[in-house]
Amino acid sequence: MFDCGKIAIIGGGSWATAIAKIVIGHTHHIGWYMRRDDSIEEFKRIGHNPNYLTSVHFNTNEIFFSSDINRIVEAYDTLVFVVPSPYLKNHLKKLKTRLRDKFIVTAIKGLVSDDNIACSEYFHEVYDVPEENLACIGGPSHAEEVALERLSYLTIGCSDQEKAQAFADVLDSEFIKTKTSSDVIGIEYSSVLKNVYAIASGICSGLKYGDNFQAVLISNAVQEMSRFLTAINPIERSVYDSVYLGDLLVTGYSKFSRNRTFGTMIGKGYSVKSAQIEMEMIAEGFFGTKCMKEKNRHMHVNMPILDAVYNILYERISPQIEIKLLTDSFR
Structure with a gap:
């Protein structure tokens, strides 16, 4: 049975914050890459994202923050990418750690700029991540409503249905219902x-x-x-x-x-x-x-x-x- 292992969030926006809230409710520990050190320090001080979904409070003792993407990638098994699509390449350019052996989940609702391909296609073609290690999150899911714990339905896409179900189980809760699909693209x-x-x-x-x-x-x-x-x-x-x-x-x-x-x-x-x-x-x-x-x-x-x-x-x-x-x- 596939185990998602240690899970990290890559990105600091509203959807990243909402997903972090869901995941941490199940795992009680996440890694979290944010680009700016001042945002991380403020997050630790006040207990919530200082810029997005400020009503969502976290126990920051359950979060390992870092502005160094390599530290996060090295230490975690499942990486949930939730950065705006125009900036994905800039974040990945900093990588010195290989992604091939990681389970990559994209929650990015955009194509990779200039290449004009989906994020999973980009990870596969440029970073040699096998298709069975690539997943995506889809479905009607405004971050604001997830933060308010209003009932939402998410679909996890992955060519490997066992891995899709494993990650779906991480997200499943009283206010998040999940199902799986093989239609990643x-x-x-x-x-x-x-x-x-x-x-x-x-x-x-x-x-x-x-x-x-x-x-x-x-x-x-x-x-x-x-x-x-x-x-x-x-x-x-x-x-x-x-x-x-x-x-x-x-x-x-x-x-x-x-x-x-x-x-x-x-x-x-x-x-x-x-x-x-x-x-x-x-x-x-x-x-x-x-x-x-x-x-x-x-x-x-x-x-x-x-x-x-x-x-x-x-x-x-x-x-x-x-x-x-x-x-x-x-x-």
Whole structure:
């Protein structure tokens, strides 16, 4: 039976904090890599992350903090990567310790910049991590609701179902329900696409489109997602499972969705830069839109919503014009 061993969190944001809360409730010890020493010292002093989910308190005696990623990688068996996708490479460049023998779990909802591939693909191709040692976390799971211990459902993807179940057991609790899947690539790409569609939903909200149209938008987004997932990984799956459709719905509609919030600001007339500055948090879908557009240049999947969001964010086409063109393509 596979044992996850000692588990470490790589990243210091809200989702990293929420996952740390879940894991430590089961293991009572984690390693935690954070980039900044001042954040670590403040965390130790006040007993919670000073920057994210500040209502979640920890017994810091159960945490080994380090700003040295190599110390964490050397000392821990399972590494849960929860850094924003645009910064993953910068963190990994510091590594002198091999990852091949580690169990790598990605909770990153974005593609690796420039390479335009999913994080598990990047770990496999660049760091020679075997596919059976790569897993991902997916599903509708706003960090804020996890912090409030509201019932959430997570799916652990891994080609080795025994390893997937072992990590699922670590996360399972009264407020976290888990299941497993072998569709690692599908889960990762759907988690990127749902952010793009949430931006589209926000743009339409900012433009004062109503709930009736939002339902049509999301219905078309599900179909678009299904076409892409079939092209990228043609296996039997139900796109209506919570890890696909559920994650899309919560990201497209929830007040906690930073991607929807970002899109709403764009729809109201904010520039991309001003929206990013005012939010003070990363909307992964902004970067995901560019990565997915580049990816699809080679795959030629029919993706009108992706194209519309890209045109608004990167080609500076008027949201009013672009969304009107999009509405004309819907039925």
